[in-house]
Amino acid sequence: MRNTGKPGRTRRRTTLAVLAAALCGATAVHAQDVTSTLDDPRVGLRAGAGNTAEQALMHMRLVSWSPKPAELDSARGLTFINSDLAFRGDLVYQGNFSGFMIWDVNSPARPQLLNTTVCATDQGDPSIYGDLLFISAESPRARIDCGTQGVEDGVDRMRGVRIFDVSDPRNPRLVKNVQTCRGSHTHTIVPHPTDPSVIYIYVGGSSSVRSADEMPECSSGAVAENPNTADYRVDIIRVPLATPEQSEVIGYARIFEGLAPSPGRAGVPADEAPQGRAAFGPRGCHDLTSYPAYNLVAGSCGSFGILLDASDPERPRRLDAKSDLNFSLWHTAVFSNDASKVVFTDEWGGGTSPRCRASDPERLGGNTILQIDDDGRMTQHSYFKMLAAQTDQENCVSHNGGLIPVPGRDIMVQGWYQGGVNVFDFTDPDNPVEIAYFDRGPVDAENLVVGGSWGAYWYNGYIYSSELSRGLDILELTPSEYLSENEIAAAKLVMMDEYNPQAQPQLEWPAAFPVARAWLDQLVRNNGLPAARTAAIDAALTTAERASGSARAEQLTRLATALDADAAGARDATRVRGLAAAVRQLAAASEQDQ
Amino acid sequence: MTYRSRQALLATLVSCTACASAGAPSPDAAHQHGTEPVAEPAADAHARHAAVQPHAHHGHVAELPATAGPGYTVADVHFMQMMMGHHAQAIVMSARAPTHGASDLVLQLAQKIDISQRDEIEMMRQWLLERGQVVPTDEQMLAMHMPGMLTPEQMAQLDAVRGAAFDRLFLTLMIQHHEGAVLMVDELFSSPGAAQDSDIFRFATDVAADQGDEIFVMYRMLDMLAATGGSRTP
Numbered sequence: 080m081r082n083t084g085k086p087g088r089t090r091r092r093t094t095l096a097v098l099a100a101a102l103c104g105a106t107a108v109h110a111q112d113v114t115s116t117l118d119d120p121r122v123g124l125r126a127g128a129g130n131t132a133e134q135a136l137m138h139m140r141l142v143s144w145s146p147k148p149a150e151l152d153s154a155r156g157l158t159f160i161n162s163d164l165a166f167r168g169d170l171v172y173q174g175n176f177s178g179f180m181i182w183d184v185n186s187p188a189r190p191q192l193l194n195t196t197v198c199a200t201d202q203g204d205p206s207i208y209g210d211l212l213f214i215s216a217e218s219p220r221a222r223i224d225c226g227t228q229g230v231e232d233g234v235d236r237m238r239g240v241r242i243f244d245v246s247d248p249r250n251p252r253l254v255k256n257v258q259t260c261r262g263s264h265t266h267t268i269v270p271h272p273t274d275p276s277v278i279y280i281y282v283g284g285s286s287s288v289r290s291a292d293e294m295p296e297c298s299s300g301a302v303a304e305n306p307n308t309a310d311y312r313v314d315i316i317r318v319p320l321a322t323p324e325q326s327e328v329i330g331y332a333r334i335f336e337g338l339a340p341s342p343g344r345a346g347v348p349a350d351e352a353p354q355g356r357a358a359f360g361p362r363g364c365h366d367l368t369s370y371p372a373y374n375l376v377a378g379s380c381g382s383f384g385i386l387l388d389a390s391d392p393e394r395p396r397r398l399d400a401k402s403d404l405n406f407s408l409w410h411t412a413v414f415s416n417d418a419s420k421v422v423f424t425d426e427w428g429g430g431t432s433p434r435c436r437a438s439d440p441e442r443l444g445g446n447t448i449l450q451i452d453d454d455g456r457m458t459q460h461s462y463f464k465m466l467a468a469q470t471d472q473e474n475c476v477s478h479n480g481g482l483i484p485v486p487g488r489d490i491m492v493q494g495w496y497q498g499g500v501n502v503f504d505f506t507d508p509d510n511p512v513e514i515a516y517f518d519r520g521p522v523d524a525e526n527l528v529v530g531g532s533w534g535a536y537w538y539n540g541y542i543y544s545s546e547l548s549r550g551l552d553i554l555e556l557t558p559s560e561y562l563s564e565n566e567i568a569a570a571k572l573v574m575m576d577e578y579n580p581q582a583q584p585q586l587e588w589p590a591a592f593p594v595a596r597a598w599l600d601q602l603v604r605n606n607g608l609p610a611a612r613t614a615a616i617d618a619a620l621t622t623a624e625r626a627s628g629s630a631r632a633e634q635l636t637r638l639a640t641a642l643d644a645d646a647a648g649a650r651d652a653t654r655v656r657g658l659a660a661a662v663r664q665l666a667a668a669s670e671q672d673q
Numbered sequence: 674m675t676y677r678s679r680q681a682l683l684a685t686l687v688s689c690t691a692c693a694s695a696g697a698p699s700p701d702a703a704h705q706h707g708t709e710p711v712a713e714p715a716a717d718a719h720a721r722h723a724a725v726q727p728h729a730h731h732g733h734v735a736e737l738p739a740t741a742g743p744g745y746t747v748a749d750v751h752f753m754q755m756m757m758g759h760h761a762q763a764i765v766m767s768a769r770a771p772t773h774g775a776s777d778l779v780l781q782l783a784q785k786i787d788i789s790q791r792d793e794i795e796m797m798r799q800w801l802l803e804r805g806q807v808v809p810t811d812e813q814m815l816a817m818h819m820p821g822m823l824t825p826e827q828m829a830q831l832d833a834v835r836g837a838a839f840d841r842l843f844l845t846l847m848i849q850h851h852e853g854a855v856l857m858v859d860e861l862f863s864s865p866g867a868a869q870d871s872d873i874f875r876f877a878t879d880v881a882a883d884q885g886d887e888i889f890v891m892y893r894m895l896d897m898l899a900a901t902g903g904s905r906t907p
Contacts, residue, residue, distance in 0.1 A: 155803070156800075156803075156870075156871060156872045157871040157872045157875050158744075158870075158871040158872075176871050201871055201874055201875070202875075217874075217878075218869065218871065218874050219862070219867075219868050219869050219874060220744075220869035220870075220871070220874070229744060229866075229869045230866075230869065231866065264878075285878070285881070285882045285885075286878050287858070287859060287862040287878075287881070290863075360889065361886065361889075362881075362882070362885065365882075381882065381885070381886040381889065382886040382887075382889050382890050402890070402893065404778065404781070404782070404890055404893070404894065405781070405785075407785065407789070407883055407886065407887065408879075408882060408883055408886065427785075427789070428789055428792060428793075428879075428883075429875065429876070429879035429883070431796060431872075431875065431876070432789070432792040432793065432796065433792065434788070434792075438788075439788065440784075442781075443785055443788075526799070527795075527796075527799070
């Protein structure tokens with residue numbers, strides 16, 4: 080095991096030049112060629128299956144590793160690889176290309192496997208809502224009866240979203256197969272804005288349309304020629320929560336209209352006008368991230384990142400779409416907590432290829448960070464990629480992640496397949512910085528055996544990483560110059576009942592001293608206030624913490640008022656106001672405690 | 674796949690650029706691995722759109738031997754064998770960008786295509802090897818004529834142009850090439866029982882998605898070139 084307190088080599092940042100945005104909405108970030116670095120503790124780690132590979136960690140520790148159960152560990156290739164995660168209470172739902180697992184992580188050091196359900200899916204992405212577990216199935220081999228023998232007769236095929244009742248996590252019960260024309264690669268919960276008895280599921284995926292013999296309502300082709308085509312749309316499932324067996328596809332959203340270059344436009348001779356599929360834009364979205372608190376959905380759809388207003392979940396409306404010549408497959412999005420930024424990932428090569436070698440450029444197969452203005456228009460700022468050079472034996476590209484709830488900062492944890500797990504700060508959208516990581520050597524020293532982190536997510540104090548071939552990893556952040564003890568403590572105060580990474584929850588921090596101290600630590604770190612002043616604020620917080628009731632409330636209110644005055648002349652006024660708000664919240668709570 | 678064999682393939686493909694453009698596989702290549710002889714690509718020029726029509730390859734190339742196995746069909750094996758050839762031509766095309774005065778944008782795209790398709794050839798090779806199936810030789814790959822693939826005449830045309838003219842023709846022909854790959858995936862999915870193997874399903878779906886979207890991107894690049902008159906710094 081290698082452990083180092085030093086960050087990776089300082090990044091050269093890319094220079095941005097938006098090319099031809101006015102022409103056709105396509106932006107390209109004109110970047111210097113930054114490639115992966117060999118100067119990093121993650122380079123050259125010894126290979127090994129399970130937990131035997133050499134590890135490199137920075138500002139993280141591995142709390143536990145749990146191998147896959149035997150039922151889902153029986154083949155090489157993709158047939159039994161793990162996929163995404165969902166969380167509820169003490170339970171973690173882990174998808175697999177051939178089923179799913181339910182883990183009890185009440186003790187993160189010793190996860191208990193409660194259930195393994197074998198049910199061919201490809202790719203088995205899970206979402207949990209109350210007692211209902213939703214599982215994506217896309218493969219032609221997926222069956223209505225969950226068998227793994229493949230499909231000979233199309234009537235046995237199940238491509239769509241499976242719904243399980245998991246009220247007894249040891250005995251999941253299949254209650255509904257919602258069939259869709261193109262199956263479900265991923266899916267996203269979009270709650271009804273006012274009716275708590277209903278949720279919607281947006282279906283992600285770009286696979287081919289199944290034959291009408293299997294599902295009479297399915298047909299393909301261009302929208303102009305076939306208005307009912309199952310291509311070029313996002314299917315929407317309505318789930319009545321009390322009667323999930325009545326869930327059904329209630330319609331679809333054609334969110335790509337007008338994105339395509341149209342034949343015969345200026346500058347393009349008619350014989351070179353787009354033919355075939357290209358004439359109609361993306362076939363679908365790889366996935367969509369909903370952010371219900373803002374009625375937003377970010378769709379990662381082919382060569383576009385698309386922002387939707389989902390105030391009416393049955394009729395989402397496109398706000399903006401961005402394209403980037405360097406992005407191959409817009410894959411997943413994560414919003415900043417205030418929805419002013421969005422990180423889009425590019426799964427260049429689909430996740431099974433080694434795309435983090437020393438020769439692979441930063442601008443390909445990483446993330447891009449965009450700002451969202453008040454009108455829902457996006458502006459592209461920078462690229463960010465895990466830059467520790469990986470080997471030919473490690474599939475590696477940008478993949479799934481989510482926010483770490485540190486107040487005052489935008490921090491994301493992410494899986495990069497065999498590039499490991501890393502944590503980066505994108506508070507400044509022009510200068511994302513890596514602040515922690517965990518990586519293992521390749522699964523196999525000779526061959527590329529597909530493995531690594533599918534996705535890594537912060538949930539109630541720990542980072543959970545779904546390892547394709549190795550199982551489930553649970554990690555914990557450790558304090559560093561980049562992330563203080565108070566900031567980690569503040570993050571750990573954010574407790575969620577339920578967490579689906581593709582349905583992003585809004586983070587809220589309780590009234591607590593670590594929250595105020597997290598803001599203060601940030602002001603110390605960035606010299607947002609003079610040192611004498613931060614020391615005085617620190618002392619005031621310590622005194623208030625020793626007091627109680629109305630005495631504490633009075634002291635804190637006084638401090639907040641002083642902070643308002645500080646903000647006026649501060650180098651980082653925004654953060655001083657954040658601290659003032661946290662102190663006021665504490666004062667109010669102290670008053671109520673009496 | 675080891676690093677060494679990857680490098681060997683790179684060397685072979687780049688060195689075969691000339692023979693590919695001449696449309697002449699080396700005489701003994703077809704008999705390596707004891708496989709059936711591979712027919713030469715049709716000598717007559719295919720119109721660009723004819724090249725991406727379904728079944729354009731039938732009659733032009735003998736399929737390599739293939740057998741079904743647990744979870745996969747003969748169509749699956751043929752798909753992997755033939756897609757290797759399809760990908761190999763994209764690598765050959767991309768190798769011309771640095772020597773033919775391509776603009777930065779086209780150079781970057783060619784680099785991306787080169788990396789992508791090289792990796793995927795290795796993935797296909799590994800898939801076939803693990804199942805004891807015939808792996809096409811480099812020469813067989815370059816001699817295949819699948820939907821969308823450039824005819825020798827088209828390859829010669831690409832060879833003859835430089836600068837902005839190269840950019841334009843490269844994009845146009847790569848669009849044709851990618852459209853063929855998407856068509857091959859559609860044919861695979863319409864074949865009974867095919868694409869149930871998780872690796873093939875994922876790969877074929879990704880090929881259709883990645884290349885379908887890359888087609889879209891290339892149309893945008895053609896737009897940008899048209900708008901800037903093909904200047905090197907749009």
